[in-house]
Amino acid sequence: MIKSILLKVMIPMGVLLFLIVPISVSEAQFGGFVTCNGADCSACNLVQMANGIIVWLFGFVFLIFAVQMTIAGFKLVTSGGNSSAVSEAKSRFQNAIIGVIIMMSAWLLIDTIMKGLLPNGQLSGWGPWSEVKCQVQVSPTEFVREGAGxxxxxxxxxxxxxxxxxxxxxxxxxxxxxxxxxxxxxxxxxxxxxxxxxxxxxxxxxxxxxxxxxxxxxxxxxxxxxxxxxxxxxxxxxxxxxxxxxxxxxxxxxxxxxxxxxxxxxxxxxxxxxxxxxxxxxxxxxxxxxxx
Incomplete structure (x- = not known):
């Protein structure tokens, strides 16, 4: 019985960990948070950077959530009938779930407000604050290089x-x-x-x-x-x-x-x-x- 419950808890949490961790890896692979350089930066790039941080934080929070749920599940199936241990495990379950619900609710509220304020702007699609596209700021100076094609x-x-x-x-x-x-x-x-x-x-x-x-x-x-x-x-x-x-x-x-x-x-x-x-x-x- 305990083994069956343990598998039901541990396997979904392992899958969740497998899905969430690549978010941070992907962020690092494709350039990190800073998307501009020097005079090329604008206020739009600041919003873009904030959006990138939010994406990373989502992955990090869900990673913590998966760890907390795994620990709570382990404590629950190894409580051995100890009412105090069972209560602690259930409390950990509840707190983790409530925390994620609060985070998702806050995101949904902000996302709705952003789309309401900028119906014809450069925010499009679905996701953390949607997708922000910035135009590259063209420098007035010319770049001179050596070599030819x-x-x-x-x-x-x-x-x-x-x-x-x-x-x-x-x-x-x-x-x-x-x-x-x-x-x-x-x-x-x-x-x-x-x-x-x-x-x-x-x-x-x-x-x-x-x-x-x-x-x-x-x-x-x-x-x-x-x-x-x-x-x-x-x-x-x-x-x-x-x-x-x-x-x-x-x-x-x-x-x-x-x-x-x-x-x-x-x-x-x-x-x-x-x-x-x-x-x-x-x-x-x-x-x-x-x-x-």
Missing amino acids: ADGYSVDDVVSAPTAVGEYNHSEALSELSKNGIVVVSTGNCSDPSKSNCTSLEGVKQNTIQRITELQKASGDQLIITGGTETGHANGTYSHSEGYKIDLRPTSKLNNYITQNFEKIGNNKYRDSNGNTYWRHPPDHWDVTITK
């Missing part, structure tokens, strides 16, 4: 104002990319901008396409576009829906080119000499923002 060509050689100032429809953008050997893919094998599993280039800025083709020539790699102007991305002035952002599939050649030739401005974030930014978004793409 494939065949002596470099993205940083292009420092003038963009010549392409309009927008493409999907067919026009696809044609321009195809001329340069750039591939567009999607999980849904479609280009409907209203579906998040499609990859659409409808309304993409001509300058965005121009800079992407320049990046391909400079890196010497075949670029693969996995995200464009379709729905499902965060809103903002320089966003996917506004035609300024493109998602690229990481490759070893592209990864090396960006990290070795562009200025590092934060954790997994880089900037070319034009002020365009490249963020390695975990786990599977480069989030490229073309503003110049």
Whole structure:
């Protein structure tokens, strides 16, 4: 009987520990709490850091909760009929559960208030305070580097104002990319901008396409576009829906080119000499923002 009760308590707690611990590991793997560097920081990054701390604290609190429940379960099944020990174990159970309920209630209240105050802001989705997306602050100074890309060509050689100032429809953008050997893919094998599993280039800025083709020539790699102007991305002035952002599939050649030739401005974030930014978004793409 005691063994049966012990298994019923210990196994769920072990599973809970297994699920909660990776949260802290994931936070450390993808850059920690500070998401900007120096002049690149803004008030938005402060909120983003607070959000990251909240995510970590959630994992930590649930880890403590699992430990407390395990200890209480062990005390309960080993009490041997001792009423004092049983009472202590039950009290530990109750306190742990009440603590988690209070924490979740406080989070739900804050989350509801945040979404109520910022219905059209950059908070979207479900989670601890939802997901906060900050725009990278472009420095007025230019970054000058040494070296060039494939065949002596470099993205940083292009420092003038963009010549392409309009927008493409999907067919026009696809044609321009195809001329340069750039591939567009999607999980849904479609280009409907209203579906998040499609990859659409409808309304993409001509300058965005121009800079992407320049990046391909400079890196010497075949670029693969996995995200464009379709729905499902965060809103903002320089966003996917506004035609300024493109998602690229990481490759070893592209990864090396960006990290070795562009200025590092934060954790997994880089900037070319034009002020365009490249963020390695975990786990599977480069989030490229073309503003110049």
